[in-house]
């Protein structure tokens with residue numbers, strides 16, 4: 001077990017693509033860090049730099065107390081679970097799990113013990129003699145996990161390990177991986193682009209954008225106080241509505257916005273913060289014409305047209321209201337739920 | 351099929367059966383001829399039905415050959431052919447697979463340059479550099495030796511390309527997983543790449559064995575000692591040795607024996623053969 | 633050229649892995665070829681060292697292209713290569729189209745048609761030589777019945793026909809397999825669409841199937857020409873030995889004769905260089921084709 005320290009990590013690919021710039025991150029021992037961000041933002045690159053599968057162009061990487069910049073993957077005491085699992089197709093499940101241990105010169109009895117223990121933990125004991133192609137997707141995923149587990153490494157690295165599974169299995173494995181990680185308390189770095197996965201699994205979340213860290217924090221911190229417009233738009237579904245402050249002033253009373261700093265010229269409103277109840281003390285009102293009602297079982301998404309605004313404004317309600325499209329609806333919203341941003345820098349201002 | 355017209359199919363079968371008959375005919379004739387006593391070929395037309403001399407002809411061919419014309423027994427020549435074919439095959443496969451491994455899994459100065467050097471072998475078949483190659487082999491003292499028969503032929507651009515092609519389709523993550531698992535380059539090669547390449551190796555083996563067995567010009571150039579004659583080139587000596595008509599019964603027994611090993615290889619490993627053939631040339 | 637995104641780093645290992653192949657290539661391919669190039673611009677010295685080899689620019693080549701025997705050999709090679717290629721490719725295409733119609737008997741026919749590939753060109757030559765033997769062969773016997781007097785020992789055309797048949801025979805298997813693979817790869821829906829549009833079977837073949845086979849056909853064309861020019865040495869050497877009267881003296885055979893039997897190294901080297909040029913052109917054509925296909 002170990003902490004991981006990233007100090008100004010940079011990655012420039014041959015050909016000049018700058019995939020990771022100046023990443024500073026301290027991962028505590030036993031912590032589960034989830035890396036999220038849009039496709040191509042450098043998540044895999046960063047993870048692979050930690051694994052030793054990509055060279056580090058600049059900066060320092062420590063695992064525990066050791067600087068590992070120039071160590072081979074095998075010498076970094078990490079284990080990795082790949083998106084496509086990368087199981088050795090010609091080896092049995094047992095040998096897939098045992099291979100890394102054999103290469104490290106473990107005794108046969110110890111290998112046997114560890115493999116069986118991991119297999120039991122992952123409930124793949126009955127498949128040990130099969131080849132990977134004789135397994136289902138979910139079972140292969142477990143074998144890939146098992147290969148990481150048996151090593152009892154200082155850290156687990158996951159690169160979108162669940163993205164090849166169907167939705168139901170994904171939820172199930174998500175829970176299992178998290179439980180397992182909590183039980184073993186192994187430092188983990190987990191890459192995903194599924195924000196639900198990110199929010200539910202992480203001790204702390206790291207949002208990457210174009211190779212830079214946008215924000216680091218617990219899922220709730222990121223959700224309730226996104227530090228940048230990028231994070232605000234990335235975390236939460238449907239995405240946060242963004243309205244120019246100038247425009248909002250024309251819709252609501254000056255009091256409603258008085259508590260916000262002068263520099264806040266862009267205001268974010270989460271769709272789920274709106275409600276159809278009449279405004280109470282400390283709340284403000286917003287009126288729009290209902291363009292489209294999307295019922296989604298237990299909840300509904302309302303697409304609204306606000307007077308004088310081009311973009312569609314979205315509200316999310318925890319029920320399906322009995323309203324018809326074309327009518328004007330008035331929503332209430334707590335004033336302290338407004339998210340103020342400076343549009344030029346994209347930073348939150350209060 | 352769009353429409354299964356009966357006459358069309360019947361017609362197709364007729365063409366194919368005729369075609370197969372024509373394709374098989376030369377070998378049929380050879381087998382038949384190899385069962386007749388020498389006297390049959392003196393006059394008249396060659397026989398089309400089996401004779402009774404098969405046993406005698408084949409034992410003569412295998413154990414004696416045509417000694418008077420300086421052709422050694424077929425048994426020895428077949429053995430030489432086998433050694434040469436195996437040496438060429440194994441040599442080609444081993445040096446090609448490691449070259450492809452170097453080219454695909456390493457980045458190093460001169461990589462492209464070496465790739466082109468290997469590629470050049472495609473452009474320089476033995477047939478276009480007969481005399482100087484002979485001189486090189488002679489200078490190395492490799493005339494009349496198995497080394498001389500095989501080593502100069504084991505460079506192979508096609509096999510290298512095929513392995514390279516195959517390695518490129520092996521998922522990147524397999525090598526990465528192996529490295530995380532503590533395998534160095536050669537360990538990865540031995541434990542993972544080699545087992546995954548087995549089908550390709552087998553397919554190439556079939557093709558290369560046939561190639562090696564059927565070598566003609568090369569053994570002709572560098573063997574003068576009958577102890578190193580291979581069967582395919584030996585046939586020519588049987589045919590032209592002496593001014594008289596060839597001893598057809600012995601020639602044809604030799605032909606059958608010379609053709610047998612590669613034909614059996616194709617028949618028993620047809621699937622691998624087809625795979626090897628269509629993929630090496632792509 | 634591509635590698636894996638992550639590569640091993642061992643400074644000496646890749647060189648060690650490449651060494652056997654590269655060394656053999658240098659010694660047995662590059663060096664002799666270089667020698668051939670060099671010899672082709674020298675006149676050889678005599679055996680006693682009284683007259684040393686002399687640099688003669690392109691005289692060997694000039695002599696070569698002024699030599700009626702060489703020009704004849706060029707012509708013979710062209711006829712032989714074209715004849716062999718056309719014969720084996722057209723027969724193979726016919727077989728492939730017919731076999732491709734079959735469902736149950738497909739594998740059986742394939743088995744019967746592929747094995748001649750295993751037979752060495754020299755042996756193929758001997759087999760047909762036997763069949764065409766003027767005194768006891770079955771073909772002359774049958775031709776005699778229709779009034780044709782076959783004798784490849786005296787008639788150059790007969791000899792040419794014989795070596796073409798022998799060379800093409802073995803190559804049918806090869807072409808057949810490629811055509812069959814090509815036919816199997818044509819989407820059935822295309823043919824069905826044409827059938828719905830009312831195209832007859834013949835028309836469907838010439839307007840849909842054949843054009844779709846054209847990449848394979850082109851590829852085979854090159855391969856067959858290479859085969860006919862270089863791999864058929866055994867056919868000639870084991871049977872006609874270039875005769876009668878130079879009628880089957882193809883280039884490869886001539887290089888061998890002039891170099892090994894007549895010991896005319898300068899001319900043989902010049903001929904080697906010409907052949908190298910031909911192979912290089914053919915290889916480049918073939919490689920461009922491969923590149924195109926890879927890009928698809």
Ligand SMILES: Nc1ncnc2c1ncn2[C@@H]1O[C@H](COP(=O)(O)OP(=O)(O)OP(=O)(O)O)[C@@H](O)[C@H]1O
Pocket residue numbers: 013014015017018019037038039040041042043044045046193637
């Ligand atoms: N080997 C490489 N050479 C050059 N550029 C690369 C290489 N690998 C990745 N890149 C580039 O680096 C950037 C980051 O890639 P990376 O794979 O880390 O993205 P990602 O966040 O994992 O995306 P995804 O969610 O799609 O997996 C991308 O712009 C990508 O095109």
Ligand SMILES: [Mg+2]
Pocket residue numbers: 043044045
């Ligand atoms: Mg990725």
